[in-house]
Amino acid sequence: MARILLKNLRKMYDDTEAVRGIDLEIPHNEFLALVGPSGCGKSTTLRMIAGLESITSGEVIIGDRVVNTDQPKDRDIAMVFQNYALYPHMTVYQNMSFGLRLKRVAKAQIHARVLEAAEILNITELLQRRPKQLSGGQRQRVAMGRSIVRNPQAFLFDEPLSNLDAKLRVQMRTQIKKLHQKMKTTVIYVTHDQVEAMTLADRIVVMNGGRIEQVDTPQNMYDHPTTKFVAGFIGSPAMNMIACTLERRSGALVARLGNGLDLEVPTDRTEKYTDYTEKPMIFGIRPEHITEKRAHVNAAQRDFSEIVRVLEPMGVDTMVFLEINGEEVSARAAPHSVNRVGEAMEFTIDLSKMHLIDPTSDRVI
Numbered sequence: 001m002a003r004i005l006l007k008n009l010r011k012m013y014d015d016t017e018a019v020r021g022i023d024l025e026i027p028h029n030e031f032l033a034l035v036g037p038s039g040c041g042k043s044t045t046l047r048m049i050a051g052l053e054s055i056t057s058g059e060v061i062i063g064d065r066v067v068n069t070d071q072p073k074d075r076d077i078a079m080v081f082q083n084y085a086l087y088p089h090m091t092v093y094q095n096m097s098f099g100l101r102l103k104r105v106a107k108a109q110i111h112a113r114v115l116e117a118a119e120i121l122n123i124t125e126l127l128q129r130r131p132k133q134l135s136g137g138q139r140q141r142v143a144m145g146r147s148i149v150r151n152p153q154a155f156l157f158d159e160p161l162s163n164l165d166a167k168l169r170v171q172m173r174t175q176i177k178k179l180h181q182k183m184k185t186t187v188i189y190v191t192h193d194q195v196e197a198m199t200l201a202d203r204i205v206v207m208n209g210g211r212i213e214q215v216d217t218p219q220n221m222y223d224h225p226t227t228k229f230v231a232g233f234i235g236s237p238a239m240n241m242i243a244c245t246l247e248r249r250s251g252a253l254v255a256r257l258g259n260g261l262d263l264e265v266p267t268d269r270t271e272k273y274t275d276y277t278e279k280p281m282i283f284g285i286r287p288e289h290i291t292e293k294r295a296h297v298n299a300a301q302r303d304f305s306e307i308v309r310v311l312e313p314m315g316v317d318t319m320v321f322l323e324i325n326g327e328e329v330s331a332r333a334a335p336h337s338v339n340r341v342g343e344a345m346e347f348t349i350d351l352s353k354m355h356l357i358d359p360t361s362d363r364v365i
């Protein structure tokens with residue numbers, strides 16, 4: 001069990017810079033999720049930590065040791081991939097113990113470790129089965145079991161659940177979280193799925209184009225994204241972004257969103273936003289902060305009326321799509337509060353949850 005430290009880590013593939021200088025410290029026992037769109041450099045970063053990819057420049061430190069040139073087997077970390085090849089002719093027990101047998105670990109010790117790992121993974125009753133007698137989720141657990149028995153310093157996961165169907169993915173997600181709570185080990189978990197990252201991780205790293213956009217706890221990342229990219233990437237349905245300008249009106253700031261929708265910005269934001277008046281800006285608000293009209297519980301709530309364009313009932317609430325200044329905007333309303341498509345509806349928007357994005361820097365102000 002060890003901390004992992006990345007110092008200005010870079011990777012060039014010929015002319016492409018896949019990873020452009022990553023600095024990151026993953027403390028002992030942390031569950032860290034690396035998330036970002038396809039091609040942003042997640043797998044390359046993970047593979048450099050594992051030793052499966054050479055490092056162009058920078059350092060990978062595991063524990064107190066620089067491991068840049070160490071062979072993967074000498075780094076004492078376990079990697080679990082999306083495609084987990086189990087040996088089809090071996091039982092679960094044999095699959096899990098194979099690596100230890102190769103290392104000539106004593107039989108009694110192998111037995112104890114396999115039983116312990118099987119217990120943790122809830123697969124004790126499957127130990128004598130062969131892979132083809134297992135479901136996808138059970139196979140995935142066996143693949144993890146194979147890593148657990150080695151008792152590695154850290155686990156690296158690269159999209160381990162991508163091949164599973166939606167329901168199983170959610171079940172395995174909980175399994176992996178439980179596993180981490182039991183095992184107390186350092187985990188780096190790569191996924192393109194922001195929900196997986198949010199639900200699993202102690203901290204999330206959002207990557208984009210080979211760089212880190214933001215490192216934060218899931219809730220902070222959601223509540224306080226620092227860039228336009230993170231604001232749009234984390235959260236589903238995505239944050240609404242509407243072109244706006246801020247105007248000063250008798251001491252107050254007003255966000256003009258078009259369609260005649262002028263919203264007075266909360267006074268505690270006036271100072272922070274004052275340099276951005278009369279400039280093209282982007283107004284960001286999450287769907288759940290636009291609801292059916294409600295009694296106000298804070299001074300930053302405003303009401304407005306818009307035509308309902310599309311309704312999507314989700315059971316617990318209903319997504320209401322409207323159009324503001326030609327842009328699609330989603331709201332989250334109580335199921336029985338919505339009007340019919342084509343009719344006007346009253347909404348309450350909570351501006352204490354607004355984000356103001358500067359399109360020249362793509363930073364959240």
Ligand SMILES: Nc1ncnc2c1ncn2[C@@H]1O[C@H](COP(=O)(O)OP(=O)(O)O)[C@@H](O)[C@H]1O
Pocket residue numbers: 013016018036037038039040041042043044045
């Ligand atoms: N072996 C390789 N040779 C050349 N380019 C590669 C290689 N592996 C990955 N890349 C490129 O590096 C970038 C990052 O890839 P990768 O780390 O696999 O992204 P992710 O895992 O985030 O989807 C991509 O542009 C990809 O095309």
Ligand SMILES: [Mg+2]
Pocket residue numbers: 042043044
């Ligand atoms: Mg990848």
